[in-house]
Amino acid sequence: MARVTLQTIAEQVGVSRMTVSNAFSRPDQLSAALRETILATAAELGYVGPDPAARALAKGTTGAVGILLTNSMGTAFRDDVATSFFGAVAEELAPTGLAVTLLPLYGSAESIPARDVPIDGALVYACPDGAPALDWLVRRRLPLVFVDREPTPGAASVTLDERGGGRQGAEHLLSLGHRHVGLLTSSFEGPHGIVPDVATAGGDFVARERIAAWTQTLGAAGVRMSAVQVRENTDREGYEGARLLLDTDDRPTGILCFSDTLAWGAVRAAQDLDLRVPQDVSVIGFDDAQIARRARPALTTVRQDVVAKGRAAAAQLTAAIARHRDGSGDADDAVHVVLPTELVVRHSTGPAPA
Template sequence: MPRVTLQTIADRVGVSRMTVSNAFSRPDQLSPALRERILAAAQDLGYVGPDPTARALAKGTTGAVGILLTDSLRYAFTDLVAGGFLAAIAGELAPTGLAITLLTSAAAGDVVPARDVAIDGAVVYSCDPTSPAVSWLRRRNLPMVFVDQDQVDDVASVNIADRAGARAAAQHLIDLGHRRFAIAMNGENGRHGFITDPSTLIEGHASHQRRLGWSDVLEPAGVKPAFLRHPLEKTEDVRRDARVLLAAEDRPTAFLCFSDTTAVGVRQAAEDLRLRVPEDLSIVGFDDGPDAVRMQPALTTVRQDVVAKGQAAAAALTEAIRRSRGGPAGPVPHIMLPTELVIRDSSGPAPRTPV
């Protein structure tokens, strides 16, 4: 089938190519009757509209924003908390007409998404601080928002009170009498498995802040926890290593977990060893996502509002894009959202007798 162009339509209607172009991009320049004739001819000829690439070059915009992830793109579709965050961004951006492009920080051959994909701005979401992808976005001078990242003065940011939430979780278990702890940390890159000195790790913002919050409570109490570290999606690896700790003679009576997903792996390890939760082992997660209420018993966890976080990120990004196009300047926003300890049935008093 021959390609239908603006000139094809112009020839059919008997007008100039510019008149046809105006029918799509500047309708106020035409009478309603003429525009209707042009659009009817376009539909009859099967014209799909102006070429998006050409239109983007002419306008200097792409109509899309990127969301940069350290993890594989599969994570965005399988992790329920990340999914809720992305859905909130999509909902907030819907009235603006901006599309979302997911960017992985990994290169694919000669293609570096953060360098090569055309976007009007970007949300950097919980990325490895050593990732070169963040540097590429900065070098492109794109409007950006950092989410779950260390704060930078000239980039808008949205974070949650990770440290305060972790502190509340640890204090809850200390108040219940627990003194033998294990901590299941998150980490995509670097060492995995049993960690003897977590302070030597290169950590993401959330991992670092939560570890500091747990330490704020455990160190003054004289507690030296055991540490595990695995990527979020490696639940089976968490299960395997937690089982080793829980089978030991001096096993922990309390487990603090980076996320609810991590807590699922710990709960499975307890089931493998026929340990009762919370009578033999208390477990506390983080996020209060769908896994928290599905787990049996229901999971004590730290709640973050991922919908509010996504909405705040989208609003900050659209504002940054507006400013980049000559809108009024103002202070760069740095938003901190609260967290809340939600006590359910997976945490209870420390066992009274030696275990």
């Protein structure tokens, strides 16, 4: 079968090749009737449209943006917070016509998506420092927006008031009279297990900020602290980490968790050790994910507005791409959005046991 081109359609309809091209890329240049005739003829001949690579070259835009994920793509899609964030980003970008491409942190010897995939810009979502994919995005000089990461000079960012949220959780336990508090956090990088020096826990920006808030608030009140760090933000890891804190005679009476997912694992660990939540041990999560409301007892947690975070990140990215395209971008124009948190008290916290 002969290859169908713009010229093939032009000859069939009796118009110029440019007119056919406008039907696909500049519809405002044609009458509705003529465009409908051209598109119908194209469909009849089996022509699906201009080559995407050629169109991108001509327009100077790919029509797509990337999202650089955290360590594991599979883990990200099992995380309620991450999936809600992705959904909000996609919804905000929908009116722009931009497609979303997911970029893993690591590639193969033959292909590194962050280096090879055509995109106009990217969201860097909670990625660790030193990731090869992040290095490639920076080297490509693409417009970037950093989410749940320490703001980078010259690039926009969207973060939570992590320290404010950490203080809210710690102050809640203090108000309930707890004097020995366990800290349960996660980081792909070590150390893992019991952390003798709590100041060394927390591998990434978010974990470091929350731990700093916990230790400063609890330390100022003279409270004893024990810390455990697990590798992944899963309920199973939370379960194992919480057992390290609780399966001892000198156990904490309250646990501050990096996430609701870890907190749910901690609640199950306590129950399996015949400890009552909150009568024997209080548990606080972070995020206000769906599991916080479904858990029994329902989790006290620090709420973040994930939808607002996703929408803000997408809006910052489209603005950065526009500035980059028209040459008006400047390091001083980078916007750093900091979203508030809110303590939500439910049934997993109570007064410290006598």
